[in-house]
Amino acid sequence: MSESKIRDKLISNLSIFDMGLELVGKEYFVPNSEGTRGFIDILAKDNYGRYVIIELKRSNSSSRQAIHEVLKYIEGLKENKSLKDDEIVSLIVSTEWNELIIPFSSYVSKFNSEVVGFKLHIDESHNPISVDKIKPIEIQNERVFSHNHTCYFYFDKNSMNAGLKSISDSYLAKGIEDYVLVVLKYDAVSVDQDKSIVGFRECFNLSNEMVSLNFLVYTSNQLLSDVRYLKIIKSNENILEEFDEDYISSLKGLDKTEELNRIVLDQLPFAKKDYVELGYPAKFSHDILECGWEVLYIKRYGRVLNNDILTDESIINELKGLTGHDYCIYQKKFRSLEHFKNSSMEMESCLTHHYVWRKGVASAVQDACNRLDEKILNSINSYIFNPSNTLYTINLMIKSAMQSENVEQWIPRYFIDIETDDYFYKYYGCLIELDLGAGEIDLNKVIEDCYEGNESKIIKSQAHGGFDKNDCEFVMTYGLEYANYLVVLNKKENVENGFYYNGFRYCRAESPHPYAAIINFIKTRTEFCKSIYELYDRHDLGGGFFIH
Template sequence: MKESALRDLIAQKISQLKPGLTLLQKEQYIPGKHGTKSFIDLYARDEKGRHVLIELKRSNIAARQALHEVSKYVEQVKQHFGAKDSEIFAIIASTEWGELLLPFSRFCEDAGFSIEGIQIDVTEDHSDFQARPISPLATIRGRLIAPWHHIYWYTDKDALQRGITAIEGAYSAKGIDDYVIVSFYLPDPSTPEERRAALLAEVANMLKVPQASLSTSLASFSPPTYEYMAYTAVQMLPDETCLQIISCDEALFEEAQNAILLMSTEERARYLHECVASVPPFPECDYREIGYPAKFALFYQQEDGTILSTIRRGIFARNTLLPNSILYSELQGEDGFTSQKYKETVAMQDTAHVKKLQKDIGAVLKENPVWKGHLLQIIEEIKGEFPRAEITVSIFNPGTGIFTIYHTFTKKNGLSYLPCYYVLVRNPGDTRLYFGALAEKGPALTFSQLMKKYYHGSLAALLETVTWGGRDERDSYLVEDLGAQYQSYRFDILHGTATAFFTLQDAKWRPCGPVALPVLFQIYAEKNQSLVREILETIKPHDQGTFFECHPANP
């Protein structure tokens, strides 16, 4: 059947292609200022009054041209009719989708207008046809390291090498091909006496008994030192792959199938990856713990630590253009997937990269609407004022609420636990720095009021959040009730010196005095001394060091 005959058949039964369509013209001519003249196969109107552009194809060879032609038609319709993207609906109808489905799926993801694919099945006598919608494939994001890592500790280098072999064997047995193993040497600066004292304190606290009551044999025990580590992370596994891996354990498989039904996408992914780790075989190690991006950042940034090797398998090995530095950055969560940390450098002339940046900012700050709005406004401002600039965006958004205050006062390098962001604009001549920080806002609730409002008055409920890094999806509300706010500032820089300071209020930049993150937090702490003191005094007795692991991962 020729394409012209197919066009005439569908034109006669246009509503059969898609209900609500009214044919306006066959072979609609659309003049264009650039390229060849265009004739749209079928030009119609739908029930929403949109311009419907129908492109027909009847073979895989012809289908390859469809996306190019649709793009051209859309731009020419916008020029000729003055139509907006929201007023255009493109339909690709084809008898063959083998060559077209994958690029069509990507096209749907990127298009700024509505588009739909339809499979056409023509009867043998060519007198009629059936139409059914085509579902786009899920677009492949590419490299995406699952943020649920695993850490294997060893007492010496030989044990580490045996452990790495065992880890690779375990992944192979489970059918996991794409993974990374980073091995570290991390010397322990503590003395045997210090390690023994820490162990006794931890055991005494767990048993709720005086330290002096512990047996002499335990008191003389010298804990081993684990200075060699294999840090592992895998490419994000699809749900169906996880279920296939855990199907070897019938009870766990049945439990997982039922459990994931009521879970969100993120909860389901985390749960299934944990299930995968809980089925044998288990790698050989002296000590094991869970890892996550902030932990990797802690080890990676440890001054006296050394990376011994980086083993890359599957996609990580095949991608020879991927430097280890980028891999380490993504292991620290700087791709924004964890919604806590993000870092990217973008040329403003690269519109596709800028568009992705805006999308990433929206995803990373989905639970921080204040900074999300500020940063999206800032990107638009830079597009207008510095269209040829290169910018670096760095965001640290821990979302830890009350624990933000606690960790800032109690942890080493405490200020690194404070949420912040910066946008550095590099432009020939003038330069600009945008900066976000926590600032004092007004009266805070008391600690008791905070506990009742967010944790039903239960300290255990607050402490439980530490098991997932202290993150609380209500952080933006907690910050306000803590008497603080997410604020944004702008420094105009000339010849390396900040010459003007502004703060963002009601979507406008207003002049202010010089500001800095430590000073802003000091002002907040001084105005909320009683609340800060009560937070520290209440949580500190329950902090046994490693129990509250929420390591900094700020820019």
């Protein structure tokens, strides 16, 4: 039976959707001045007074066209009836969903207009019997490397070559096909003494002699979808025995995906190695690449190998965490204003738990696009450093100052620098000082107010880089606050104006140096900052490890 006959029978049974639908018309013509006119299978109104587009498909071949049709009808209806996105609901109704589930799920995750999927059940005479609401699946096709890395160290080239094959065998045995192996050699000649000590590794060989580890295979895999991980887990009885489904269900987003990835990888067989350590983006960036390890080459596998536009530099930057997926660091140069706009969600994702800067970045993108609409761009660059634990930041700044190292490297900040022929715009975020009076701040009082009086809760956060999602609120208890600013330089007239973003708009104001407040805070709040340093020093085991 044709779709049109099923459509006519469905019109007589709109109550099947339980939405209080009232028919407006069938084969409803939608004109559009841009040429995307068409006929909506069924147009109705629901019990909230919204227009409801019903697109009916009954085979895999025809269901492929459903998303395109719905997009066309939504835009046509909006233009024709002066509607907003929230005044339209689209129902995609199909008897087959094999070909439709992925484009449907992708549409639901990316577009504003509400789209609901239904699987239609019909009897032998093709009469509609019932519908089942389709749950969109989580799609993870975009390349995201896990932030849980592994460092396999080897004494010599022969043991490393054997290790390379065993690492690949280990991945494949666990159902992981998309990964990279970065092969490095230790060479401290071009690195200063302090950094070479951090990079240097040695351990006992089979003869019980302490021998240098000269080669490293640094590896991470591309994250799969949660659905794919769960299939791997449920097909492995050894994993399934200890699998805590309730705990996994309590996690969200990348935290859930990373935990599923860890569960899958933390199983036999393990790769051959002379020594092994866990890795993570900051370690790869600071303790490996900056401390005597030289990249020899990169081996790619699976879909990563199929990507012929992916450069080695991009892989290195992603392993260093510059994509923002770890909520800490983001760095990118943009090719165009459109590229900048399309990357705004990446920047905001890096600031998922930093509501002040996240709002500032979203506003900066909108403001910049309004200002630059008619201007020719020379460059757009962005950088975000969001460690999200200002107490630990203060500790690191003090330690660096005591060792005559670069203090500024630890300071939280973001900037978006945009340059045209005539103007330079700097949108930036920084810490500013609050006026809490002249009295000294008590660290014990801060711990009581923010960490339930338990200092070990501060130290425990070091297990995942010191991240604290409540940092925006906590800093205000001891006299700091996160803020957003803009500086506009008219290059021809050499005139500079500063603006403060108040949460709604940019207001003319003096724009402070992004490092000034926290540096001044450490200089003036000496007893408080000394207490912070002593707190971390009491729990410091060295090598980046803390006891709590």
